[in-house]
Amino acid sequence: MTRSAGAPVPALVVPDEQTWTMLGSDPASLGVEPVFAPGSVRRVPIHDPLPTALEEPLAHVLDSLPPDVEGTDGWRREHAAHHDHHDHGADHGHGGHDHHDMMAIVGEPSSDGLVMEPLEVRYGPLGTPLPGGLVADVTLDGDVVAKCELTALLSMAAGAEVPDRLAPEAWRVAHAMAQEVARRATVLPTERWHRLARLELERALSHAAWLRSLARLLGWRELVERTATAVSELEEANSLRPDAIRAARDELETLDEFVAGSRRLRLRLGGRARLDADRARELGLRGPIARASGVIDDARSGDPLYRTLGFEPVIRSEGDSLARTLVRVSEAAAAVALAARALEAESGRELSDALPLAAVPPIVEAPRGPVEVRRGDAGWEVAADGQDAALTAAGESVVGSEWATALVGLASFDLSPWRVGA
Amino acid sequence: MSDATPFAVLAVALGGAAVVALLEQVVAGLRPAPAALVRAATATLRQPLSRPESYDRWLFHMAPGLLLLAAVGALAFVPWAPGFRGIDLSTGVIAFPAALAYVTPAIFMAGWGAGRPLAVVGGFRWIALMLAYAMPLAMVATAVAAPAGSLRPTDIVDAQHAVPTLVAQPLAVALWVPAVLAVCFLPPFDLPQADAELGGGAFSEYRGLDAALIGLAQRVLVVAASGMTAALFLAGWHGPVLPPVAWMTIKTLAVAALMLWVGRRIPRLEIDRVLSLAWKAANPLAILAIVWAGLLTLLFYR
Numbered sequence: 001m002t003r004s005a006g007a008p009v010p011a012l013v014v015p016d017e018q019t020w021t022m023l024g025s026d027p028a029s030l031g032v033e034p035v036f037a038p039g040s041v042r043r044v045p046i047h048d049p050l051p052t053a054l055e056e057p058l059a060h061v062l063d064s065l066p067p068d069v070e071g072t073d074g075w076r077r078e079h080a081a082h083h084d085h086h087d088h089g090a091d092h093g094h095g096g097h098d099h100h101d102m103m104a105i106v107g108e109p110s111s112d113g114l115v116m117e118p119l120e121v122r123y124g125p126l127g128t129p130l131p132g133g134l135v136a137d138v139t140l141d142g143d144v145v146a147k148c149e150l151t152a153l154l155s156m157a158a159g160a161e162v163p164d165r166l167a168p169e170a171w172r173v174a175h176a177m178a179q180e181v182a183r184r185a186t187v188l189p190t191e192r193w194h195r196l197a198r199l200e201l202e203r204a205l206s207h208a209a210w211l212r213s214l215a216r217l218l219g220w221r222e223l224v225e226r227t228a229t230a231v232s233e234l235e236e237a238n239s240l241r242p243d244a245i246r247a248a249r250d251e252l253e254t255l256d257e258f259v260a261g262s263r264r265l266r267l268r269l270g271g272r273a274r275l276d277a278d279r280a281r282e283l284g285l286r287g288p289i290a291r292a293s294g295v296i297d298d299a300r301s302g303d304p305l306y307r308t309l310g311f312e313p314v315i316r317s318e319g320d321s322l323a324r325t326l327v328r329v330s331e332a333a334a335a336v337a338l339a340a341r342a343l344e345a346e347s348g349r350e351l352s353d354a355l356p357l358a359a360v361p362p363i364v365e366a367p368r369g370p371v372e373v374r375r376g377d378a379g380w381e382v383a384a385d386g387q388d389a390a391l392t393a394a395g396e397s398v399v400g401s402e403w404a405t406a407l408v409g410l411a412s413f414d415l416s417p418w419r420v421g422a
Numbered sequence: 423m424s425d426a427t428p429f430a431v432l433a434v435a436l437g438g439a440a441v442v443a444l445l446e447q448v449v450a451g452l453r454p455a456p457a458a459l460v461r462a463a464t465a466t467l468r469q470p471l472s473r474p475e476s477y478d479r480w481l482f483h484m485a486p487g488l489l490l491l492a493a494v495g496a497l498a499f500v501p502w503a504p505g506f507r508g509i510d511l512s513t514g515v516i517a518f519p520a521a522l523a524y525v526t527p528a529i530f531m532a533g534w535g536a537g538r539p540l541a542v543v544g545g546f547r548w549i550a551l552m553l554a555y556a557m558p559l560a561m562v563a564t565a566v567a568a569p570a571g572s573l574r575p576t577d578i579v580d581a582q583h584a585v586p587t588l589v590a591q592p593l594a595v596a597l598w599v600p601a602v603l604a605v606c607f608l609p610p611f612d613l614p615q616a617d618a619e620l621g622g623g624a625f626s627e628y629r630g631l632d633a634a635l636i637g638l639a640q641r642v643l644v645v646a647a648s649g650m651t652a653a654l655f656l657a658g659w660h661g662p663v664l665p666p667v668a669w670m671t672i673k674t675l676a677v678a679a680l681m682l683w684v685g686r687r688i689p690r691l692e693i694d695r696v697l698s699l700a701w702k703a704a705n706p707l708a709i710l711a712i713v714w715a716g717l718l719t720l721l722f723y724r
Contacts (some may be wrong), residue, residue, distance in 0.1 A: 119539040129618045143543050143693070217618040219448075219609050219690030268689050401544060404619045404692055 013046060072077050092106045118146060125417070128409060129217040136395075137408075145398050145406040150391040155419045167418070169202040170366030171373065171382055177362050178373040178380070196305055197240060197342040199364065200335040204233045204252060206367035207332035211259075214325065216413050218268060225300030227234050228256050228366040231334075237336065245340045252333040259329045269322035273409025283393050286386030287369025288414055291328040293319035299365035309341045321412035328414065368416045384420040430472035431498045431508060438497075439638050439643035442678055455538030466637070469630040474536055477627070481535030485528050486628065486635035492524035493642035501575045503659050503667040515563045518650055519556065521604050524551045525643070529607070529614050532636075533624035538640040544623025547693050548614040551604055551637045561603040562594045562707035565715035566654045569723040577652070579658030586657040590718060594711045595655055596706055602647035602681070604696075606640060609685030613693055648677040695703070 078309035119140040125133050139147040174193055180187055208230045215223035230251045237248035259265060277286075277294035290297050293315060298313035300306040314330045316323040363372045371384045393411040398406035427618075435664060444454045469711020471483070501507040509516050542548045567573045569590070580680035588595050604611040615623040625636055652658060652673035659666030691699075 092546070119542075121539045128621070140539065140543070182490060215689075219616065219618065220688070221609070221686040225451075264689055268692070268693075401690065402694055403540075404515065404616065404690075405694075407619050 005221060031149075033115075033222050105212055106376045129213060129407060131415055131417045134415055136410065143403045143404065148395040148398050148406065148410075150395050150410070150415065151389065152387075152415075152417045152419045154417045167382075168206070168366055168368075168371075170199060170364050170371055174362070174364040174366075174371045174373040174382070175380060177364065178375070181362050182375060193342045193345050194307060197339040198238075200339040200342065201234065201237055201245075201248075203365075203367045204248070204332040204335040204339070205231065206239075207328040207335075207414075208234055208252070208255075211255075211325070211329060211332075214408070214411050217408060220264070223265075225271060226255055234336070237339070240343060242340070242343065245336065245343070249333070249336040249340055252329075252336050256329050256333040260326060265325065266322060268324055269408065269412065270318075270320060272321040272401070272405055273394070273412060274318070275393055275397055277317070280319065280393070284386055284387040285389050285393060286367075287326060287390075287394070288327050288331065288367075289369070289390055290386065291315050292323040293317070299363045299370040305342075306338070309338055309347065311338060321409050324412045324414070368414060371420075382418075382420045384416065384418070387416045387418070387420055427498075427508065429720070430496060430506060431553040434495055434502070435494050435642045435645065436638075437676075438649075439641035441675070442641040442644050442682075445675065445679055446682055449679055449686065450514055457595070462502045463634060463637075463649070466629075466634045467631060469633070471632060472627050472629040474538065474627045476537035478535040478537065479578065482537075482627070483530040483535075483632065485532035485535060486632045486639065488531065489525060489528035490635050490639040490642065492521060492528055493639045493646060495521040495524065497573065497642055497646035497649070500646055500651065501653055501658065502597075502670050504525045504576075506667070510574065510576055513714060515567050515573045515578060515654065516560065518575075518646075519559045522559070522643075522646075523552075523556065525605065526556075528639075531625050532628070533614065536624070538627060541622075541624050544620050544625075545613040546654075547616075548607070548624060549690050550693065550697055551611065551613055551700075554697050555601045555704070558597050558700065558704040558708040559605065561705075562598045562601070562711055563654070565591060565594050565711040566598075568712070568715040568719045570665050571719075571723070574657075575653050582657035583660055587655045591596060591655075591711065591715060593665050593707060593714060594682060597708055597711060598651065598655065599681075599684075602651060603684065604644040606681070608640075608644070608681055608693045610688040611695065611696065617691060619690075642651040643682060645674070646677050648674045648681065651677045 047151050075307055103249060120139060122135060123138055125304050128136075130136060135151045137147075137149045138145055140403045147261065176195075179185075208227055209279050209369060211225035212224055212231060212240070215227055216219075219303040230248070233244070233248040233251040236244040239344060275289070275293050280293040280295050285293070285295065286297055294315060294317035296313060296315055300311055303311075311334075316327055316335065365371075365372050366384070369386050369390075374381050374383055390413055394410050394415055398409045401409060440456075440459070443649045444461050445455065447459075449455050473479075474482075496518055498509045499511065501510065501514075501519065508514075509517075525589075528546040530545040533541045533543075538541075549654075566587050567578055570578040572578065572581075572701070594634070600611070607614055615625045617623075620626065625633070628636055649670070656673045658673070659670040661669035664672075676724060
């Protein structure tokens with residue numbers, strides 16, 4: 001998709017609330033504007049330039065917006081000339097096929113023996129509780145999910161020298177580490193501790209912002225407010241001031257206690273979208289999803305810096321939506337504590353010599369799983385083990401669930417909308 | 423009923439809806455901002471009416487009006503003071519849930535008329551919800567009427583001069599409150615719209631006047647449900663010092679605030695769990711409530 005100079009460039013609204021929190025930047029500098037509430041797209045701002053990663057999701061979503069949404073006239077005029085208008089139905093990101101004959105119900109009987117007309121729903125890539133850039137093609141048998149296929153739409157430009165503006169901070173760290181290895185550079189301990197602290201704060205912020213999105217999906221305003229407080233404390237903590245980090249740590253510990261002891265949450269999430277350890281290993285899942293299913297796998301365990309800080313991975317065995325939630329909230333609280341200790345270690349000069357490169361593995365444990373940046377034929381490539389498998393696992397786990405339960409199950413995976421499989 | 427009653431009911435509907443909107447801000451921990459509400463309402467009214475693809479024009483555009491009519495109809499049966507009793511029917515306490523029954527076709531029309539899969543799911547959820555909660559609502563109303571020996575709401579208010587129904591029949595209250603929360607489709611029973619799950623569900627496609635009518639109708643329902651709760655369970659306008667209408671207003675606002683507060687504290691319930699609670703717990707317990715009311719009547723009210 002190319003734009004001529006001076007032509008209006010439609011900019012996609014920021015994919016989702018979690019991503020927007022992670023960006024934390026001035027909207028004008030990124031060419032995006034946040035819209036979070038599903039079904040509330042009324043205006044698409046015109047900015048320039050458009051983040052490359054969003055071009056494909058943009059095409060999907062603008063086609064499905066109602067014709068009277070402000071700001072899309074230029075796009076529609078430009079696009080109408082060489083794009084067939086499919087009758088998806090302007091549904092704010094929720095598409096649906098027309099039913100040709102409402103009375104002719106044919107097909108295979110569902111699990112309860114009734115023959116129901118299946119509903120095909122395209123959910124996403126914008127304005128849904130799922131991460132922005134993620135599309136769920138769902139077949140509903142009544143209000144029960146019969147089939148669910150997830151597709152990630154965000155992609156980095158091939159051979160890009162730096163990660164996309166919307167990419168997680170962890171990718172930038174992985175990219176920097178890969179470049180250091182390639183240049184055989186030596187990095188001072190101060191920088192390493194600093195980097196560790198930033199990575200952990202990003203993890204905490206990512207998990208807290210994810211929890212806020214989940215709370216909104218659950219329709220639980222009290223939890224939305226609590227997580228919003230945690231998120232704002234974490235945003236303050238990004239300044240790396242000790243008092244701000246202490247405040248964030250206290251807030252996360254309180255949130256962790258609240259979530260861990262919440263009977264309301266247990267009732268809502270317990271036993272949903274279950275994934276056992278064997279299936280998790282079979283699919284090659286990594287990150288918090290695997291740890292919530294009992295798979296002991298965390299790239300930080302092999303990092304001597306983390307070992308110095310007394311890091312222990314958070315593991316649960318239930319493998320359901322509740323376990324994934326508890327793992328992330330505990331990791332968020334632990335992450336802030338790690339960041340605080342990392343900054344204390346930095347100021348105390350506990351490592352007097354620069355660490356040899358070989359001692360630090362080039363793999364970064366990002367909030368959604370391990371990430372490695374490698375030099376390929378086309379340039380730098382991001383490899384994130386297990387993220388494609390997570391899409392498959394999530395889709396499988398919600399089949400047979402009622403729609404709302406399925407959505408909560410999908411949200412509990414905190415899926416990545418980036419196409420970065422191993 | 424005087425000639426002025428319909429106008430008085432309309433005035434209560436509009437004024438009460440505005441007060442409920444302000445109460446929503448207060449319960450959310452914000453300062454009441456009437457100007458912001460006016461701006462939001464004006465912005466909504468300025469939007470053009472929506473015309474979704476594949477929609478049923480008649481069902482879609484009639485639904486908000488029918489919803490408002492049902493809400494105002496239910497409100498008409500609420501007694502506010504000895505001098506302002508609304509439509510003081512001898513079977514008013516049963517006519518109240520009967521009026522609320524019209525909410526069911528209204529919301530289903532909204533969902534079906536929009537012609538969207540998730541809107542239809544919202545409409546069907548509402549039917550399932552109302553089938554489950556309409557019975558406890560009517561049964562509890564009967565239980566509350568038994569001690570008074572009358573189905574007239576004003577008689578039930580007067581029968582509470584010694585002991586409010588809240589104290590005499592706690593089981594009835596425990597069943598009534600979730601049922602009216604469900605009828606008003608307030609959280610945690612906001613299943614037909616379920617903003618995050620269904621993207622607005624049955625109401626997702628509405629804009630402009632239609633959307634404004636739906637918002638108004640929901641708030642009028644809250645006023646009606648709160649008012650009838652105050653009348654049936656909190657001894658209505660009875661109280662010392664203050665005039666009757668002041669007591670009724672205070673009690674109604676307190677019930678409305680409680681309903682809104684509960685909605686913030688509890689996550690949205692799953693439809694399966696809601697229906698299971700209704701059919702397996704609420705309905706049998708409602709029968710027990712009737713039995714308890716009968717015993718009370720025999721022992722203390724006759």
